[in-house]
Amino acid sequence: MTTEQLIKVALSYAGMTQAELADKIGMNKSNFNARMKRESFSRIEMEQIAKALGMEFVYTFKMPDGKTI
Secondary structure, three states: OOHHHHHHHHHHHHOOOHHHHHHHOOOOHHHHHHHHHHOOOOHHHHHHHHHHOOOOOOOOOEOOOOOEO
16 A cells, blocks of 8 residues: 555544645645655654544564564
């Protein structure tokens, strides 16, 4: 799943629009939409997005045996 798809699923789950999310993270709507299309959010921005949606962003590597780091 792409970053854009992940954010759209999270938005749907939270019942929030892209414009509302952009406002919550202090970004204008057109800039947010452009960054969605380019998938150019940093890990810190993904954490901010998750927090604004009432969620947690987890950034991990998952090993073949199921362990994560």
